[in-house]
Amino acid sequence: MLIAAGIIFTYFLIFFIVATIIKNNSIVDIGWGLGYVVTVWILYAIYQPQSWLVLVLNIMVSLWGLRLFYYILKRNVFQEEDFRYKNWRKAWGKYVIPRAFVQVFMLQGFFMYVIGSSAFYANVNDVTWNPLSIIGMGVFLLGYLYEVVGDAQLKAHIKHHKGTLMTTGLWKYTRHPNYFGESVLWFGIFMTAWLSGVPWFFVIGPLTITLILYFISTPLLEERMQKKDGWQAYVATTNKFFPGMRD
Incomplete structure (x- = not known):
């Protein structure tokens, strides 16, 4: 499960760097669903579980995650920063970068780790049908x-x-x-x-x-x-x- 945490941390770190460069923290919403998909399939490639149930679980996660990714990407791509993140940017002032890192990107990473934990565990431990x-x-x-x-x-x-x-x-x-x-x-x-x-x-x-x-x-x-x-x-x-x- 530490590997899963590392994957998620790296994933959101990349989004944070891009968001900081383009000054648009709302791109984190685009990455939310896709992050689960990326994590389960990297774990699948690393641990190579033999049970077909794990494959089914990953497909289930992917059906949800890819659909959400497409929906939000289509709605938000090339748009201005969402009003919620604009308000936080204004409120945080000169501390916007460290606070966005912790309160936007790492917080979402934490929730992703918790919410997807059962699927991540199945990939790591190869549960049986x-x-x-x-x-x-x-x-x-x-x-x-x-x-x-x-x-x-x-x-x-x-x-x-x-x-x-x-x-x-x-x-x-x-x-x-x-x-x-x-x-x-x-x-x-x-x-x-x-x-x-x-x-x-x-x-x-x-x-x-x-x-x-x-x-x-x-x-x-x-x-x-x-x-x-x-x-x-x-x-x-x-x-x-x-x-x-x-x-």
Whole structure:
């Protein structure tokens, strides 16, 4: 696992150097999903695990990571620094470089290490196949499809009704189906690994991403959404994170 930490550190160090040169710390968002993919496949090449389950785990991580990488790259490439990072740059003043290194790049590296720990451990220790792992694969597929469908529905809505709230499809049951789907798919990755021998305490990975999405990502996004017409009515009738029917 020290090798995994070293890979992640080097990966984010490269992004930090580039970001410092171009004065745009928001490129760290582009590298977030790709970092998991890079890490699992470098570990796979180094340790050469024999179990095909590890290969399946890495493919699962890659499906999520590459899709996220493409989505954010397409949205952010050649754009100005995101307003969040601009605000931090202004607030940090002459200490922007060391604080960005620690609070942006290394912090994301730490979270990547924790969230992806079950997949990293599987690559290092070559876990063996267990038929029950299919359950985890099913959970991953459910979460992945929930995220993909939610994003597709939102994209179609924006194309035809830009500036209005999305309240149909999966968005009728949760205000953040993409976030919920991401949480579920990471539990699926953990379950696939755990049911094949990865220690139970690596559940810290999916729990961490769920807490980040629920307590950080969701409030930040909803703060910006409050200005939209119909927002309060939408909040009153639609669950925040976990899907469900409400009166």
